[in-house]
Amino acid sequence: MDRPLRLIPTDSLDRLARTLEALLVVASAPLPVEELAAVADDDPERVEAALRLVSERFAEERSGIVLEYVAGGWAFRASREEATACARLFERPAQRNLSQAALETLALVAYLGPCSRPDIARVRGVAADSAVSNLLERGLIAEAGRDNGAGGVVRYRTTPLFERVFGLESLSELPRLDDVGADAAEIRDRLNTVAERRSA
Amino acid sequence: MIVRELELDLDAFEGPFDLLLALVLKEELDLRDVDLAGIITAFLERLAEREELDLEACGEFLVLIAALLELKARALFPDEAAELAELEPEEAAEELARRLAEYRRAKEAATWLRERLAGEGDRFFRLGPAPLAPRVEMPLAPQDPETLARVLRLLSQDPPDVSLAHMALRFPPVSQFLEQFRALLRRRSRFDFETEVAELTRLEQASAFLALLELRRAGELAIEQAAPFAPIRVSRSTQENADPKERTAQWTVRSA
Numbered sequence: 001m002d003r004p005l006r007l008i009p010t011d012s013l014d015r016l017a018r019t020l021e022a023l024l025v026v027a028s029a030p031l032p033v034e035e036l037a038a039v040a041d042d043d044p045e046r047v048e049a050a051l052r053l054v055s056e057r058f059a060e061e062r063s064g065i066v067l068e069y070v071a072g073g074w075a076f077r078a079s080r081e082e083a084t085a086c087a088r089l090f091e092r093p094a095q096r097n098l099s100q101a102a103l104e105t106l107a108l109v110a111y112l113g114p115c116s117r118p119d120i121a122r123v124r125g126v127a128a129d130s131a132v133s134n135l136l137e138r139g140l141i142a143e144a145g146r147d148n149g150a151g152g153v154v155r156y157r158t159t160p161l162f163e164r165v166f167g168l169e170s171l172s173e174l175p176r177l178d179d180v181g182a183d184a185a186e187i188r189d190r191l192n193t194v195a196e197r198r199s200a
Numbered sequence: 201m202i203v204r205e206l207e208l209d210l211d212a213f214e215g216p217f218d219l220l221l222a223l224v225l226k227e228e229l230d231l232r233d234v235d236l237a238g239i240i241t242a243f244l245e246r247l248a249e250r251e252e253l254d255l256e257a258c259g260e261f262l263v264l265i266a267a268l269l270e271l272k273a274r275a276l277f278p279d280e281a282a283e284l285a286e287l288e289p290e291e292a293a294e295e296l297a298r299r300l301a302e303y304r305r306a307k308e309a310a311t312w313l314r315e316r317l318a319g320e321g322d323r324f325f326r327l328g329p330a331p332l333a334p335r336v337e338m339p340l341a342p343q344d345p346e347t348l349a350r351v352l353r354l355l356s357q358d359p360p361d362v363s364l365a366h367m368a369l370r371f372p373p374v375s376q377f378l379e380q381f382r383a384l385l386r387r388r389s390r391f392d393f394e395t396e397v398a399e400l401t402r403l404e405q406a407s408a409f410l411a412l413l414e415l416r417r418a419g420e421l422a423i424e425q426a427a428p429f430a431p432i433r434v435s436r437s438t439q440e441n442a443d444p445k446e447r448t449a450q451w452t453v454r455s456a
Contacts, residue, residue, distance in 0.1 A: 027326075028326050028327060075325060075326075076325070076326070077323055077324060077325035077326075078323070078324035078325065080322040083321070083323070087324075092324075094327075095317055095321075098314075098317070100310065103310040103313050104306050104307060104310040106310070106313060107306055107309030107310040107312075108306050110309070111305075111309055121232065121276055122276065122277065122299075123299070123302050123303050123306050124303065124306065125276065126232060126234075126235060127230065127233050130233075161327070165320070166313065166320060167316070167319075167320035167323055168316075174309070174312075175312055177312075
């Protein structure tokens with residue numbers, strides 16, 4: 001960095017914090033630091049420092065509003081303590097009554113990245129059409145181009161709403177699922193035993 | 201136990217096994233939507249309810265479900281059918297195991313999501329604009345072609361001319377009333393306008409009033425009215441020899 005060192009006066013940081021609060025309360029989607037910096041017309045580093053101030057102010061058990069990092073950006077939400085009151089006023093159609101089929105489909109889209117209905121059907125063994133349109137309607141997945149460019153089947157990816165609903169900072173927060181290798185070996189053995197018995 | 205009468209209650213289908221087979225064969229039900237494991241479970245449950253093993257039913261069921269499984273497999277992997285057929289049994293088992301493991305992973309991921317959702321259920325936040333609702337298709341009731349043709353024929357005809365007969369205003373001639381009023385004034389020195397026209401229609405009254413004004417203008421009679429809307433009294437002109445100018449002035453004053 002060739003920028004000269006300079007002291008950051010706290011009162012101006014406080015000013016920036018207030019600007020950020022205003023932006024965050026108006027926004028309906030999480031705002032990344034870069035975007036906040038561009039809109040507030042300030043340095044990303046100073047924005048991060050100011051965000052620390054804001055998150056001290058808006059923290060669980062301190063305020064009814066909580067600042068959180070979710071879905072790749074910063075956003076306000078209601079504090080968990082106030083969930084009961086919020087639930088009396090608001091519906092959450094995105095996550096209400098998600099069926100097992102929808103959750104499995106959602107998991108596949110989240111883990112496989114952009115993938116098509118046939119991709120999902122191949123793993124689940126049943127057609128994915130209704131689960132996919134259900135998730136589309138809820139806004140948890142969205143179209144993400146087509147296989148082999150135009151003319152191919154439509155592929156789907158999860159939306160920022162998905163990350164928000166599930167409280168994920170990003171998709172990389174999904175747990176790794178490669179500890180099922182033992183299962184694969186066991187299934188293979190059982191299949192082989194059956195095959196041997198049949199040929200015998 | 202009759203396999204074909206096995207009652208099923210699946211997501212995609214509810215009813216006897218027989219009907220399911222018929223629908224699948226007629227291609228009215230897509231096998232890809234049918235949970236075959238559910239059928240097997242239903243059969244096993246029925247089997248367990250009985251004391252003895254019904255070998256005949258088992259055999260029939262095996263044949264049917266195997267056929268369904270093959271059909272479904274082909275429907276799910278149309279382009280891979282040939283590829284899989286060439287696999288050695290061991291390779292096929294390997295492939296199957298790989299896929300089952302993949303599915304198990306998907307199930308585990310789904311379980312994790314469900315638990316996560318339960319843990320994060322108390323998070324409320326402001327949402328962006330709601331996702332677009334699916335486009336509503338306007339339902340059109342089935343139409344009879346004959347009816348449609350009849351309606352179209354109606355539209356292609358020129359509408360009948362609208363009669364304006366009732367709009368015509370027939371004014372009775374003013375001259376008729378000129379004569380009437382002159383005759384009246386010859387018999388009586390004065391009369392009340394309202395009384396004379398009371399039995400006439402509004403249009404006739406208007407004509408009569410025009411006649412009255414005409415006679416007044418000609419100086420043949422005099423008109424008096426004490427106040428607005430008071431009775432209009434008509435009398436023989438008393439100023440027949442008066443200066444026309446003076447009469448005009450008098451009229452102006454009165455009407456003001």
